[in-house]
Amino acid sequence: MAEILKGAPVAAALNEKIQARVKTLEAGGVTPTLAIVRVGVEPNDISYERTAQKRCAAVGVEPRSVTLPEGCGQGRLIEILHGLNSDSSVHGVLLFRPLPEYMDDGAVRNALIPEKDVDGITDASLAGVFAGIKKGYPPCTAQACMEILDFYGIDPKGKRAVVIGRSLVVGKPVAMMLLSKHATVTLCHTRTIDMPSVCRNAEILVVSAGRPAMIGREYLSPGQTVIDVGINILDDGSLRGDVNFADAAEIAAAATPVPGGVGTVTTSVLLAHVVDAANF
Amino acid sequence: MAEILKGAPVAAALNEKIQARVKTLEAGGVTPTLAIVRVGVEPNDISYERTAQKRCAAVGVEPRSVTLPEGCGQGRLIEILHGLNSDSSVHGVLLFRPLPEYMDDGAVRNALIPEKDVDGITDASLAGVFAGIKKGYPPCTAQACMEILDFYGIDPKGKRAVVIGRSLVVGKPVAMMLLSKHATVTLCHTRTIDMPSVCRNAEILVVSAGRPAMIGREYLSPGQTVIDVGINILDDGSLRGDVNFADAAEIAAAATPVPGGVGTVTTSVLLAHVVDAANF
Numbered sequence: 001m002a003e004i005l006k007g008a009p010v011a012a013a014l015n016e017k018i019q020a021r022v023k024t025l026e027a028g029g030v031t032p033t034l035a036i037v038r039v040g041v042e043p044n045d046i047s048y049e050r051t052a053q054k055r056c057a058a059v060g061v062e063p064r065s066v067t068l069p070e071g072c073g074q075g076r077l078i079e080i081l082h083g084l085n086s087d088s089s090v091h092g093v094l095l096f097r098p099l100p101e102y103m104d105d106g107a108v109r110n111a112l113i114p115e116k117d118v119d120g121i122t123d124a125s126l127a128g129v130f131a132g133i134k135k136g137y138p139p140c141t142a143q144a145c146m147e148i149l150d151f152y153g154i155d156p157k158g159k160r161a162v163v164i165g166r167s168l169v170v171g172k173p174v175a176m177m178l179l180s181k182h183a184t185v186t187l188c189h190t191r192t193i194d195m196p197s198v199c200r201n202a203e204i205l206v207v208s209a210g211r212p213a214m215i216g217r218e219y220l221s222p223g224q225t226v227i228d229v230g231i232n233i234l235d236d237g238s239l240r241g242d243v244n245f246a247d248a249a250e251i252a253a254a255a256t257p258v259p260g261g262v263g264t265v266t267t268s269v270l271l272a273h274v275v276d277a278a279n280f
Numbered sequence: 281m282a283e284i285l286k287g288a289p290v291a292a293a294l295n296e297k298i299q300a301r302v303k304t305l306e307a308g309g310v311t312p313t314l315a316i317v318r319v320g321v322e323p324n325d326i327s328y329e330r331t332a333q334k335r336c337a338a339v340g341v342e343p344r345s346v347t348l349p350e351g352c353g354q355g356r357l358i359e360i361l362h363g364l365n366s367d368s369s370v371h372g373v374l375l376f377r378p379l380p381e382y383m384d385d386g387a388v389r390n391a392l393i394p395e396k397d398v399d400g401i402t403d404a405s406l407a408g409v410f411a412g413i414k415k416g417y418p419p420c421t422a423q424a425c426m427e428i429l430d431f432y433g434i435d436p437k438g439k440r441a442v443v444i445g446r447s448l449v450v451g452k453p454v455a456m457m458l459l460s461k462h463a464t465v466t467l468c469h470t471r472t473i474d475m476p477s478v479c480r481n482a483e484i485l486v487v488s489a490g491r492p493a494m495i496g497r498e499y500l501s502p503g504q505t506v507i508d509v510g511i512n513i514l515d516d517g518s519l520r521g522d523v524n525f526a527d528a529a530e531i532a533a534a535a536t537p538v539p540g541g542v543g544t545v546t547t548s549v550l551l552a553h554v555v556d557a558a559n560f
Contacts, residue, residue, distance in 0.1 A: 189459075193464070
């Protein structure tokens with residue numbers, strides 16, 4: 001039976017550190033502040049915004065919502081971001097994406113300065129992750145995977161790590177972060193041939209495939225740590241990861257559940273970034 | 281006996297395309313121009329500069345040397361780069377690095393606009409390579425590896441590719457470029473455990489380890505394509521790659537020689553970037 005790598009204690013430990021740092025900042029007259037920028041009224045964005053607001057309040061980070069109407073011009077959005085860049089009372093900016101289709105994603109993203117890019121969306125942050133240096137911030141979900149490994153004492157150094165998925169928010173950055181921790185890293189994806197045997201060979205398996213319960217017993221082997229980044233909403237409204245959890249629990253040495261795993265840690269990473277940014 | 285993947289015909293094919301494009305540009309009144317920026321008198325830089333100048337001349341690209349004295353201030357260098365950014369007669373800029381130690385490498389690199397960053401040194405170019413999108417230019421040596429595979433009809437799609445080395449000029453970018461071509465990519469380095477068995481499992485092996493003839497028969501297996509990026513100068517002045525070429529020639533399906541392999545193609549890639557930039 002695998003050790004269940006729950007996200008809650010990881011988030012709690014991060015939150016405790018964040019709260020201590022918020023107190024120090026407050027004593028110095030600084031309230032760490034996160035601007036949440038949203039264009040339009042996409043229900044998922046609004047739901048995530050509410051959660052983020054609550055989580056901010058819980059640790060003493062001030063959320064500040066900046067909402068632009070649907071159809072708002074790209075120039076106006078960039079102006080808003082420039083304003084937030086120069087507003088010293090704002091330390092981090094979370095911009096909901098995908099942006100409306102008529103906007104140039106690159107132009108908008110890169111209007112933000114890396115010092116306030118707490119969700120790792122600018123080219124500077126991406127280059128920082130790629131180079132393995134401190135520049136901007138890495139994408140929060142990718143870092144949440146690393147925080148879980150760290151909390152549970154699983155050192156990637158010298159281990160064979162396999163990452164399924166090559167997105168810019170999870171697969172590629174988590175691969176670079178595992179590499180910085182001296183893992184031997186393999187990136188798999190839909191074109192990978194015989195993925196089960198590649199995955200069985202992993203000591204750390206990070207799954208961000210976007211397909212519910214895709215990773216079953218034929219991908220797993222004893223001794224593995226399995227990090228499931230998948231968040232799939234089934235027809236009945238329930239959440240399911242990319243890993244068949246029953247198989248992982250039976251075969252692997254350790255596995256994150258869904259819900260209650262990586263997703264639980266992501267917002268705490270975002271808030272830790274805001275506090276970092278406020279300390280800058 | 282392995283097929284020898286010589287760089288010369290790859291460079292010749294690239295140069296032919298470059299010359300044709302230069303003619304078209306010339307007909308439109310544009311002379312593609314590469315500014316070569318050097319601080320101080322490092323002999324390796326001067327030697328590479330001479331070679332680059334000759335290679336420019338051979339295909340009709342105009343080289344323009346900009347030389348700053350040793351001890352020159354960082355502000356002055358950044359001013360020069362800004363000048364080149366706005367000089368419409370200059371299409372690409374090659375900046376010799378490492379810069380003097382008193383300069384902030386990031387600040388200087390990023391003073392260049394990605395549109396003229398033909399050697400892939402800006403954060404924007406790195407983010408482009410990481411994201412797998414066309415933005416700035418990838419580092420020339422990494423792209424030279426891909427040009428060799430392409431020229432010899434070796435499609436990475438679905439293949440197991442192993443990259444030894446995790447530098448920003450070769451290992452990481454070549455890994456991302458192989459990933460964009462749908463290979464399953466593994467990154468190895470000095471902390472990798474049992475590297476020989478990881479390498480034997482590769483169908484494409486790219487070696488950028490920086491140690492002469494480090495990769496011998498225990499790393500190799502039949503059917504492999506071996507790309508040797510190493511350029512090591514031995515005590516007797518001769519060049520040696522990172523791969524024991526005799527072993528690769530005996531065991532692998534195909535292998536690049538050193539000298540006469542990847543290094544032969546790199547300058548052509550640089551010039552191709554300059555012509556691309558002139559077409560922008």
